[in-house]
Amino acid sequence: MPGKTFDARTDKLLADLRAGGQYKVLQHLTSPMGPLVRTEEYGEVVCLCSNNYLGLADHPEVVAAGQDALDRYGAGTASVRFICGTFDIHRRLERDIAAFVGTEASLTYVSCWNANEALLPTVAAPEDVIISDELNHASIIDSCRLAKAERVRYAHSDMGELKARLVEHAGRPARWVVTDGVFSMEGDLAKLPELVKLCREHDAMLVVDDSHGIGVLGETGRGTPDHFGLLGEVDVLTGTLGKSLGGAAGGYVAASSRLVDLLVQRSRPSLFSNALPATVAASAGRAIQVVRDEPQRVKRLHDNVAVVRAGLRKLGFDVIESPSAILPIMIGDTAEAIAKSRRLLKLGVWVVGFGYPVVPQGQARLRVQVSAALEDEHIARALEAFAKL
């Protein structure tokens, strides 16, 4: 029978995952994303695992902007950008993103996965080299794989090794250094001051994926460069609209007008895949406006991060120091991390356990993510559950 081999090996893989306690079970929400969410399986729980860092996913103005756009532009773009899928709202959003992060221009995609995948294969020539942090997000890794340039890695945030790689590849027409701004599984920040300095000294292009930094870091929430006082100093920023900025979907590349124009002309996800829906563009645009108008949200997020970290440490959990809103608690064994996360859910707190292959074998963890939307009582409830754990 056709497909017998596939069926057998897939059944074995799924059975192994179940036997090893590594099988992922999807939970279904019946409420909007917020500090408290209703799940079909566990009822109402405090949510400490969404990327809704600023609590904008159900912000009335962000929702209303999407609804207005639905009335005005309809349900879909029904086209890629260069044919007939570019609406005036795309132009407005792209100008707003560029102004917010301090670049000349930006281009949106339906996700940051797409934005990352679009970038390196388009901008890096076969003779170039891409130098990538070993803990970069999967979408950057795939982008590197798709690019024709040679790819080399450096050990996580090891600036000595990065420098050596830059020197080793000095003869290349262009060198692209690629890093996450905030590392999504560790919660630590890229060493941006050193990265900027090294790239300047070696005439390399610096690309920072700031998906977990945008809206989170810096007093004005403009991301990792804002945190380090380096706005305008990074050559290329990518980021998502699917986390702090409304949480729906969408991503962007923000850079020079020249680079953005090249992406419009040549990047495959833009040429061959539909444009960002107008509803999402409108909500994300309003989310940026809210971040500008309500700086207290970013402040509340920073305060909540400090309270949650201090509370977890008081309970004896080992949580690294970092200004990001990602607080990983190292567990080690994948099955144990997943079991602990299930126990927390039963106690009314949603924290996800991450294991192999999302993180290396033996480094499974619970990843706590903090939101500005969490009230004091939600944090207290969460810490009580951790105390029982």
Ligand SMILES: Cc1ncc(COP(=O)(O)O)c(C=O)c1O
């Ligand atoms: C660092 C990083 N880059 C890119 C992405 C992908 O973003 P999106 O959901 O918009 O595709 C994520 C999402 O998990 C991420 O953490």
